[in-house]
Amino acid sequence: MGLGSRGPQRSEDTRPAGPRGGGAALEGVEKVLTRGTSSAMTNGGDMTSPHISGEETEVEDSSNEPAGSTPSASDTLRHFTADFDVDGVVRRLKTGNFIVPNFNPAPAPEAEYAGFQRNFVWTKKQKDRFIESLLLGFPIPGIFLVEQPGKKYLVLDGQQRLRTLRDFVTGTDSVTERTFRLSGLGDESRFYGKAFADLDEADRDLLLNTFLQVTIVVPREAGNLQGVYQLFERINSGGTKLQPQEIRIALYAGSRVDALRELNDDPHWREIFGRKNLRLKDTELILRYLALRRVAQSYDEFDWTREAPQTASEAHTHGNYLFYRAPLSQFLNTYLESLGDNGTPDVKAMETFRAVVKVLSQVGPTALRLEDSAQINAAHADAMLVGLSMSPRIQNLADSLQSNPGKDFTEEVGNIASGIDQRLADLLQNDEYQRAIRESTSHLASVYARLKFTSESFRDL
Template sequence: MVGEVAYLVAMADGDVKAQFDAHEDVLTLEEQEDLAAAEHEAEPVTYTGTDFDVEGLVRRLKRGDIVIPTFGHGDDSLEVAGFQRGFVWRRPQMDRFIESLLMGYPIPGIMLVQQVDRRYLVLDGQQRLRTLAAFYEGIHAGREFALDNVADVFKGLTYRTLGPEQRRQLDNTFIQATIVKTDGSDQSLEAIYQVFERLNSGGTQLTPHEIRIALYPGALVDFLENLNKSPEWRQLYGARSLRLRDQELILRILALYQNSAQYFRPQKKFLNEFLGRHRNLEGLDNRKLEGLFIEASKLLLAGPGRSALRFQSSQVNAALAEALYVGLMRRVDGGSLPAPGEVTSAVRAFTSNSETASTISGSTATEEYVRKRLDLATREFARI
């Protein structure tokens, strides 16, 4: 996305992507395969290039002409919302970015989406733009933003205490922007998804779900987040995932419960279409789904407990979890509630089945493996 010199500068600044803890930062095998899987159709896109001076970028941010959306939460006035994670650059990274500008080093470009109302939405570049806004404001995290992790000549400087030459250097530095245009249609949004997915390399890559909920914010994403907060689910899953893997797993469970017969690869496309089709809960009985999901969580917690979602590892196995939830939700929907001890027996029978192991280990997203593990889990829960 940037030239090699700019890329090296970006790496010295802590990279243009957010940095998370080691486990969360690494894409799973399933996520890597999903990102690598080719779409059946390629959508065209319209874009232009322009340069913005730093002072102009900050001014546009302040008055709302450039918007940094947040993950997943719908804003009816935004045609594309949520491509950004929360702001996670640490102060040394912020300081070194500002220092790079003051030194006149090359800076990676940003990517914006121009929507119909002419506002720009930040597709890539959140960390840099938020850092600029904070430095110009003079405050970060409630404290004065004075440069510290920089060369001696810049130590202690704030925007207000910059010398005239330094201020001109910063204000008048140009940052290249690629502007992708959208008309708000599904085809336009799909094109933006594909553009971003192709740029999603190096640093900390976004997962398919992080891109997905950016493309389809709305009531369904909010519903997923509410389920993600349910106490029993949190006890089963564990700590919240910084990469939203817990939320994606709930989406997988609901999509497969509703529509397993139509599952297809790549999984990302199946989930994209489900989220797009039911973006504002159209065609979904969300109260019923919520009840089934929470009841299944209670039964799994009271029965086998946290170990139910794990297979030969301390980490949650998504393929195992979706099969258990779909199978148990079908059982709960079909009759009286089973006892926790019966649920424990069914889970043990499912995980000890020699046919199960191949469907929940390694490459797990094929049509054959998905349908097979759902059928096996459903069969075991139907027996109790």
């Protein structure tokens, strides 16, 4: 059986192709449909801590990414387009042929593809207007999928459109768990207040037989998703543009993402960071910690001599070492790819993260923020997390917490925390450190400087 419900019309090319009808026109429709986007749901997690604000935590990032070399699309990808009717799309979503899991909450253990894609962020009005647009015959933007083994298709772009279609046709809004009625439309609309079952038969048939254009992307090399990532960055547009971490979560789904989710649920991390970030900035900071900790360990092996790591970084990796090379977004992708499809971060790194945030929860949430801002500074945060993880005393605490889970370490945690305050104050008074966390923070010189500063500052806690 072909991909489309009617044996899809299919065309293949090695160049990125936009939806039929004119990419510019469809982009304009996308902007109209998604104007005013805001969150329609909040993440779970214990919000009882006095340190956790009711406001979503903002993350300040002054990376000023340098441009990296981009290979030709034909070197890394092939793609083709296919037309699917809405009836076939909904059926494939229900059977799991098209896969659109959430990052939060955690998927069921039996789920074949673990959490990716962002949280559902369309408002009720946006969802209803999207359905109305189809019923009125307006064109909509195309969908992007990535083909996986076994002819499964991961949704890269179009999650909200597909979920809205599925929910409306099946009758239940997956966010509210109530009957999906078009109550967000103006009462002048002839579809106002109607559920799918309330539509005239002609309107139901019109909707189910409407064709959507789907672009299916296939990596030329199994497991190498850098090309897909770069393509998605380029086609990612509209009212609610996906962040790099949201794209990353889609592409590297599985045990690697599960590990990030697990650490993101740590109660001490939640005390420090605050509410879960709908755009996954909190998980991106954890990923930065995991990847840059390996960098700091590599520098440490070379006694923090920049010349040796810079030479090794030409190949990005060197034996068991990992050396940093900008741009940061590509570096984080490389780290995830180094773990393999079924791999997870180093257990020691994960347990040390738990020890670090346990200590930082005693220092307070201001530890990852600068004095002149209520936002978390991403560069300062990754440097603090990595630098503290390099401390032998915190590494010993991590070992103790893991081997004696029922023991009370309150006194030891408090003693370590008391030694951080003055060192942190001294760091923030250092002009070189300030430059490393505020200016061009993804450049090698800045990454090297801030990791060296924090690693040396907290070595003798």
